[in-house]
Amino acid sequence: MHFKPLAIVCVVSVVLSACAVPSSDTSQMDGQLQTRIGNIGIQNGYPDNDAVRRLYDEMDFQRACQAYIWATPAVAMEALRRANRRDWDVDYNTVSVVDNYTTPAVKALTGNNTTIYAAVFIDLNRDGPVVVDSPAGAYGVIDDAWQRPVVEMGPFGPDKGKGGKFLLLPPAFNGTVPAGYLAAHSKTNLVMYLARAFVRDNDVKAAVNTLTEIRVYPLARASNPPPTRVARAGTRPLDSIAPRGFEYWELLESVIDREPVEPRDRFFYAMLKPLGIEKGKPFEPDARQKQILTEAAQVGFLMAQTLSMAPRLANASSYPGTHWEWVLTLNPDQEAANYSQLDERTDYTFEAITIAEGMVKPIVGVGSQYMSTAKDNDGRWLDGGKQYILHVPANVPAKEFWAVTVYDNLTRSMVVTDTMKAGVSSKDKLQMEADGSVDIYFGPQAPAAVRSNWVKTLPGQGWFAYFRWYGPTQPFFDKTWALPDIVESH
Structure with a gap:
């Protein structure tokens, strides 16, 4: 054509x-x-010019919100360190021992009142390699500033529960490790040993004495170790909860200044730089930066709380069909195959502190396992003004003991009421049903006949619960035994 x-x-x-x-x-x-x-x-x-200003403000705000989430584990650790120094006069290399069962007077992320605790903070930048002589019967973990396990003590550790001399090596250490130590390399300068001792046969004093035998000193002084100071907390209060507002960033800035920069964190450092937080430089934000950081702390808190209390992680649900969730949804090193576990670590470190292999390894009869719930059987947030019942079926699969503890949803610490009682355990004299099951009651009013099984809550306050199995047995892992939801009673 x-x-x-x-x-x-x-x-x-x-x-x-x-x-x-x-x-x-x-x-x-x-x-x-x-x-x-x-x-x-x-x-x-x-x-236009006004839009450019607004876009930068929005960009910095969004980045600050995400940085708040990213910083959660490190700020929580720094808040605990500062609280020990401020409230208990505990400095580096000092063993602070809570020399009885912890009470709600101690505000610490999901602490509990069933074991005896001790903590030691160590500055590897100041002291170089440090020796931690941990006795038999002391179980726990040494975590770095980002709450990653450096080494464990106990059945999951290289000491196999028999105690030993651990040698903590600083991030830049490349020297020769002397013989006779269980050496472990930290990625950060700050580390913390959180130890616990189980009370057996009601002998609290023996458990406390075990933890007072922990010794800490620089390797450079190993030939003539200085005495380790032991600070007994007694009943003194402590408030180790990270601040909610602008002060959050002041804690973070000190962490950034103290610790080495890791490759995984470099983009977050870049996002914080326009907001006045930069390693090696004074933190002196102007009015604009301070306002954005303050507002981002408010929203960041709510985002972190949402990630923790209403996780959307595929592995969060522990008993399908209920609202019980695994407390730990992350790997102890906080790394997955193709990404670093940002949401997973926020899920945990917003509400708890210290991570250990023994909390996640499915080994029958050893270690501990934790589940939590913040909702009743209808999916409603637990309300301190309402009455609830948790039916604990007979034969709880725990070789050592089990415990349920109630926490305030804002402080993530044991609820504070006039009873000063935040939980019950199988160590208590609980009233049991004929089949061996136990009903636990929560609410502002005690049930008439079973006060021993009751944990008081307060109207106007939200709460959540942890259920802990110490020495979980096979029915826990194969789920032939399961917890039902907490149910509102009328």
């Missing part, structure tokens, strides 16, 4: 016209662009 040149030109013109980008788009080139952060003024395709 023969086309005239004019016809060809017309066809090409039509095709080009159909494919060409319009010369102008008034919705993009001029006027107001509707976005989720409001209307953005546009001039010739650019954001």
Whole structure:
């Protein structure tokens, strides 16, 4: 078929016209662009001057919210260190022992009142390699500043529960490790040994004495070790909860200044730089930066709380069909195959502190396992003004003992009431049913006949519960035994 040149030109013109980008788009080139952060003024395709300012503010706010989430484990650790120094006069290399069962006077992330605890903070930058002489019967973990296990003590540790001399090596250490030590390399300068001792035959004093035998000193002084100071907390209060507002960033800034920069964190350091937080430089935010950081701390807290109390992680549910969740959804090293576990570690470290292999390894009769719930059987948040029942079936699969503890949803610490009782355990004299099961009661009013089984809560306050199995047995792991939901009673 023969086309005239004019016809060809017309066809090409039509095709080009159909494919060409319009010369102008008034919705993009001029006027107001509707976005989720409001209307953005546009001039010739650019954001106008006011929009540039607003976009930078929004960018910094969003980055600060994400940095809040990222910083959760490190800020929690720093808050605990500072609280020990401020409230208990506990410095580095000092063993602080809670020399009885912990009470709600101690505000610590999901601490409990069933074991005896001790903590030691160590500064490897100041002291170089440090020796921790841990006695038999002391179980726990040494975590770094980001709550990653450096080494464990107990059945899961290299001491196999028999105690031993551990040698903690600083991040930059590349020297020769002397013989006779169980050496472990830390990625951070700050480390903390959180130890516990089980009370057997009601002998609290023996458990306390075990932890007072912990010794800590620099390797450089191993030939003539200085005495280790032991600080007994007694009944003195402690408040180790990270601050909610601008002060959160002051703690984070001190962590950033003290610790080495790791490759996984470099983008977060870049996001914090426009907000005045930069390693090696004074933290002196201007009014704009301080306002953004303060507002981001408010939203960041709610985001972290949501990740922790209403996780959307696929592995969070522990008993399908109930609202019980695994407390630990992360790997102890906080790494997955293709990503670092940001949401997983926030899920845990918003509400708890210290991570150990023994808390996740499915080994029958050894270690401990934890589940939590913040909702009743209908999926409603637990309310301190309402009455509830938890039916604990008979034959709880725990070789050592089991315990259920109630926590305030804001402090994530044991609920504080006039009873100063935040939980019950199988060590208590509980009233049992004929089949060996136990009903646990929660609410502002005690049930008339079973006060021993009751934990008081307060109207106007939300709460959540932990259930702990110490020495979990096979029915725990194969789930032939399961916990039902907490149910509101009327």
